[in-house]
Amino acid sequence: MTAWHDDTVRAAFPALALVDEGVARLYADAPGGTQVCGRTIERMREAMVDHCANEGGVFRTSRATDDWMTRVHAAAAEFFNADADEVVFGLNTTSLVFHFSRMMARTWQPGDNILVTRMDHDSNIGPWMLAAAERGVDVRFLDFDPLTFRYRYDTLGTLVDARTRLIACNHASNFLGTINDVQAIVSAGRAVGAMTVVDAVQSAAHMALDARAIGCDILSTSPYKYFGPHAGVMYVRRDFADALVPPLKVRPSPMTMPHRHAPGTPSFEAQLGTYGCFEHVAWLGEQMGGAAVGSSLRDRMVAGFAAATVHETALSCRFLAGVAALPHVTVHGITDPAQVHDRVPTFSFSVRNVAPQAVAERFAARNQYVWAGSFYAMEAAMRLGVWDSGVVRFGLAHYNTAAEVDALLETLDGLR
Numbered sequence: 225m226t227a228w229h230d231d232t233v234r235a236a237f238p239a240l241a242l243v244d245e246g247v248a249r250l251y252a253d254a255p256g257g258t259q260v261c262g263r264t265i266e267r268m269r270e271a272m273v274d275h276c277a278n279e280g281g282v283f284r285t286s287r288a289t290d291d292w293m294t295r296v297h298a299a300a301a302e303f304f305n306a307d308a309d310e311v312v313f314g315l316n317t318t319s320l321v322f323h324f325s326r327m328m329a330r331t332w333q334p335g336d337n338i339l340v341t342r343m344d345h346d347s348n349i350g351p352w353m354l355a356a357a358e359r360g361v362d363v364r365f366l367d368f369d370p371l372t373f374r375y376r377y378d379t380l381g382t383l384v385d386a387r388t389r390l391i392a393c394n395h396a397s398n399f400l401g402t403i404n405d406v407q408a409i410v411s412a413g414r415a416v417g418a419m420t421v422v423d424a425v426q427s428a429a430h431m432a433l434d435a436r437a438i439g440c441d442i443l444s445t446s447p448y449k450y451f452g453p454h455a456g457v458m459y460v461r462r463d464f465a466d467a468l469v470p471p472l473k474v475r476p477s478p479m480t481m482p483h484r485h486a487p488g489t490p491s492f493e494a495q496l497g498t499y500g501c502f503e504h505v506a507w508l509g510e511q512m513g514g515a516a517v518g519s520s521l522r523d524r525m526v527a528g529f530a531a532a533t534v535h536e537t538a539l540s541c542r543f544l545a546g547v548a549a550l551p552h553v554t555v556h557g558i559t560d561p562a563q564v565h566d567r568v569p570t571f572s573f574s575v576r577n578v579a580p581q582a583v584a585e586r587f588a589a590r591n592q593y594v595w596a597g598s599f600y601a602m603e604a605a606m607r608l609g610v611w612d613s614g615v616v617r618f619g620l621a622h623y624n625t626a627a628e629v630d631a632l633l634e635t636l637d638g639l640r
């Protein structure tokens with residue numbers, strides 16, 4: 225591992241240099257959507273200028289689109305540790321989940337049950353509840369402990385049975401920040417033949433994903449949460465995807481992947497933009513993670529995420545140490561520095577006697593961007609009794625700095 229260098233990393237994100245009326249921007253809004261890396265912007269420009277054409281033609285620009293689709297799917301496969309025909313691009317995670325839920329629920333019968341969680345973003349709960357209602361299937365919830373902010377893994381044995389058709393859970397929480405043991409949850413589902421869906425939208429910016437190791441049928445991500453364009457990209461296990469018959473596609477489009485499960489013309493610019501994210505993380509691996517320039521894309525991405533994790537962990541510890549000295553702030557998530565490896569740098573909190581919206585506005589007045597609300601993590605907010613009030617959320621990414629954490633803490637201190 226080579227030394228981390230903030231300026232080098234930050235120079236890779238054009239938006240980080242912007243200044244408004246002499247005040248620099250402080251982006252602490254990453255869980256809502258990160259800033260976009262320069263490589264993504266270059267690739268999107270390339271898609272829209274150098275070879276802007278639909279796929280499948282005989283002329284130069286269309287041929288280039290075909291080549292790029294192949295290249296992008298192969299790179300996404302390395303990102304997921306999967307095969308290229310297990311990658312599906314779409315508009316965003318929510319619409320992809322709705323799309324697949326329609327096919328997956330076809331075989332569900334009254335008397336069956338599905339298991340969703342109290343921690344997920346509603347995109348991994350709501351679509352399944354709607355499908356369950358249509359099929360007359362019971363919906364069960366995997367709870368989390370409101371003191372430890374971890375799933376009640378001990379209840380899986382009673383919640384999952386021979387009639388469980390689906391388990392949907394999240395890899396990292398966009399509200400609590402907890403990183404979950406999704407392997408344990410997925411294997412409980414696989415043991416009874418249930419379909420398994422893991423939402424990796426929040427984890428994807430912070431760690432290398434490994435769909436094979438997790439063992440799920442579907443793993444979802446949204447590139448705008450990891451330095452790229454607005455889009456959704458999923459891993460869908462090959463055998464699982466093939467068994468969804470008939471696929472939801474129009475007749476003339478090919479039965480082969482990726483077309484089989486990605487109906488309509490894709491956003492080629494978003495696909496290339498996502499490729500730019502992979503290039504960025506691989507570059508990070510070379511610059512800061514000690515990866516050899518000639519090593520595989522996956523190896524370089526794994527090294528890039530490992531380097532980012534070291535940096536982000538230091539930022540998390542700095543924030544947690546600072547906030548521990550602020551008695552008017554209650555963090556809704558893991559705060560023990562010894563457990564910092566079990567969380568992403570996403571921190572929801574309440575400020576005594578100040579409404580979340582007012583807190584966010586105080587930050588905004590200093591050009592510091594933080595979120596207020598519940599971020600569609602409706603079940604988690606209700607479980608913690610903060611659905612009506614909402615919370616404030618900071619979310620950091622590898623482009624944030626220790627000085628920025630200090631500046632956020634200073635604003636927070638001023639709200640005593």
Ligand SMILES: Cc1ncc(COP(=O)(O)O)c(C=O)c1O
Nearest residue numbers: 316317318345347398425426446
């Ligand atoms: C954990 C998580 N899952 C899913 C989503 C929804 O993603 P999309 O906007 O791509 O539908 C979000 C968005 O905030 C999220 O944070």
